[in-house]
Amino acid sequence: MMQDDIFHESEADNWFLRNVDYLNAEGSTADDPVLRVLDCCGMHPANVAEIGACNGFRLAALMKRYGCCGTAIEPSAMAIADGRKRYPDVTFVRSTAAAIPLETPPFYDLVIVNFVFHWVDRSMLLRSVAEIDRLLAPDGHIILGDFAPAYPQRVEYHHRGERDTWTYKQDYAAVFSASNLYSLEAVLPFTHDSRELRTDIAFPDRIQVNVLRKRGQERYVPASRPPDASGS
Numbered sequence: 577m578m579q580d581d582i583f584h585e586s587e588a589d590n591w592f593l594r595n596v597d598y599l600n601a602e603g604s605t606a607d608d609p610v611l612r613v614l615d616c617c618g619m620h621p622a623n624v625a626e627i628g629a630c631n632g633f634r635l636a637a638l639m640k641r642y643g644c645c646g647t648a649i650e651p652s653a654m655a656i657a658d659g660r661k662r663y664p665d666v667t668f669v670r671s672t673a674a675a676i677p678l679e680t681p682p683f684y685d686l687v688i689v690n691f692v693f694h695w696v697d698r699s700m701l702l703r704s705v706a707e708i709d710r711l712l713a714p715d716g717h718i719i720l721g722d723f724a725p726a727y728p729q730r731v732e733y734h735h736r737g738e739r740d741t742w743t744y745k746q747d748y749a750a751v752f753s754a755s756n757l758y759s760l761e762a763v764l765p766f767t768h769d770s771r772e773l774r775t776d777i778a779f780p781d782r783i784q785v786n787v788l789r790k791r792g793q794e795r796y797v798p799a800s801r802p803p804d805a806s807g808s
Contacts (some may be wrong), residue, residue: 631659683713
């Protein structure tokens with residue numbers, strides 16, 4: 577079974593049950609790194625999609641703060657059921673990142689992917705990247721938070737007894753910027769436990785929130801016309 581299927585069928589629900597008390601606690605978004613990055617960058621999104629949005633707690637805070645529209649894309653049926661009760665203005669779509677059942681346009685000017693890519697099955701990684709790119713409007717932004725080790729790592733997912741699930745830690749912003757279609761606008765490192773934003777965090781504890789901007793062809797420089805080999 578692919579890792580994406582494991583999360584769609586059961587593990588996303590299990591994650592929600594482990595974290596539901598924190599997610600629904602008053603003030604849970606007070607130190608949220610994604611919201612802090614939005615403040616630091618002075619962004620004011622109008623139409624936001626969040627991949628792995630859980631019960632929509634972060635989107636609801638964004639909608640209240642900016643008056644934007646919010647679409648939550650989430651594999652956990654339990655999280656969606658909870659979110660529809662708590663945040664009726666959020667639109668929920670049950671899906672993993674690799675095959676999002678949304679037509680475009682309309683496009684989103686901000687897509688949030690926070691702590692999602694490290695769970696994605698490696699066979700679905702580039703497909704997930706393509707889906708996110710499909711949803712994002714030209715000149716739009718991605719906020720991408722995840723582990724940031726010194727080198728790519730595979731770690732057993734300790735919440736499952738079976739040895740079939742992993743977390744894959746790497747610089748996911750580099751996947752987008754290497755295409756030359758995205759520019760890296762900001763990088764904010766922080767720690768997992770304290771969520772303290774610092775620049776001196778050692779790699780074993782380092783997590784990064786990256787802000788990427790979709791630039792398209794403008795980053796390509798026209799090449800000079802090659803000389804005519806015939807001499808004419």
